[in-house]
Amino acid sequence: MSLPSHHPGDTLLIDYAGGALCEGASLVVATHMAFCPCCRRMVGEMEAVGGALLDDLEPDSVSPDCLDALLARIDRDESLRPPPCRPALQPPAPQRPAHTPTTAARPIIPEPLRGYLGGGLEGKRWRFLQPGMAVIDLRTGSSAVTRLVRMKGGVAAPQHTHGDIELTVVLEGGFSDELGSFQPGDIAIGDPSIEHRPVADPEGCLCLSATIGGLRLTGPIGRILNRFMDF
Ligand SMILES: [Zn+2]
Known part of the structure; x- marks a missing residue:
């Protein structure tokens, strides 16, 4: 199966990683991530960066501007920035003979x-x-x-x-x-x-x-x- 070519984008992934999406929207993004190793990796890195930065902050220094400060720091520090989502280069799929049965009748229902x-x-x-x-x-x-x-x-x-x-x-x-x-x-x-x-x-x-x-x-x-x- 080829990798997805339409992704949620940075804003939705940041909201997902930060728990800011409603449950239904989170379920759709999580289902996309079940198909997309690129977005899984980006969310994993966002969660790791967010956790590390919050660990560095004193409790009384957390303000409503915290997310802006986090994003500004990610913008400044290239090592913190996840790589852009690009479809992986893959060899062309082999042609399937017309008579070969397919698994199209079996829907893919991933967790969650x-x-x-x-x-x-x-x-x-x-x-x-x-x-x-x-x-x-x-x-x-x-x-x-x-x-x-x-x-x-x-x-x-x-x-x-x-x-x-x-x-x-x-x-x-x-x-x-x-x-x-x-x-x-x-x-x-x-x-x-x-x-x-x-x-x-x-x-x-x-x-x-x-x-x-x-x-x-x-x-x-x-x-x-x-x-x-x-x-
Ligand atoms: Zn994706």
């Missing part, structure tokens, strides 16, 4: 997501959302709506924008939207400035998403559906 699901997907009830699209809602506190989303090949989610942040990580298959093409492990970040319409790849798509601040359907039909449907 597996713990939230109580295991794999076997026997889980999916809730219908629209033709070709179903969800399993996860309990992650009230700050985010966190769910597994399954889309059949070629199905399009309604065009929408975001009340705040939407984080989506692909578990299996893939989708494309105005921002690019997303494959297993890739994380897509939506915000109020982004309006998009994700379309599942021909083999379908299984994703984990956390939505903070809700979604707002756009386009003439979406504006009507907003009143009736729970996206």
Whole structure:
């Protein structure tokens, strides 16, 4: 399996390492990290640097500016700075003969997501959302709506924008939207400035998403559906 090419970025990883993300957003970032050794290493280094710097501080010197001071020190000191996230160079994947069975029917559910699901997907009830699209809602506190989303090949989610942040990580298959093409492990970040319409790849798509601040359907039909449907 190739490594992800869409990453959370420094700000989200720093918030994750510092425990500043809500539970649903943390679960999406942690699921991305299960696919991404680069982001795992960066978070490990951030946690080590943060712990070492906090150990150096006197208790009464910790102020609201502490994070700014930490980031400034990381900027100044090259040895403290994690390397930028780049896809590792890999040899081209061998061509698979058309008749060879694949493992595409077996979704990849890494920890800690597996713990939230109580295991794999076997026997889980999916809730219908629209033709070709179903969800399993996860309990992650009230700050985010966190769910597994399954889309059949070629199905399009309604065009929408975001009340705040939407984080989506692909578990299996893939989708494309105005921002690019997303494959297993890739994380897509939506915000109020982004309006998009994700379309599942021909083999379908299984994703984990956390939505903070809700979604707002756009386009003439979406504006009507907003009143009736729970996206
Ligand atoms: Zn990454």
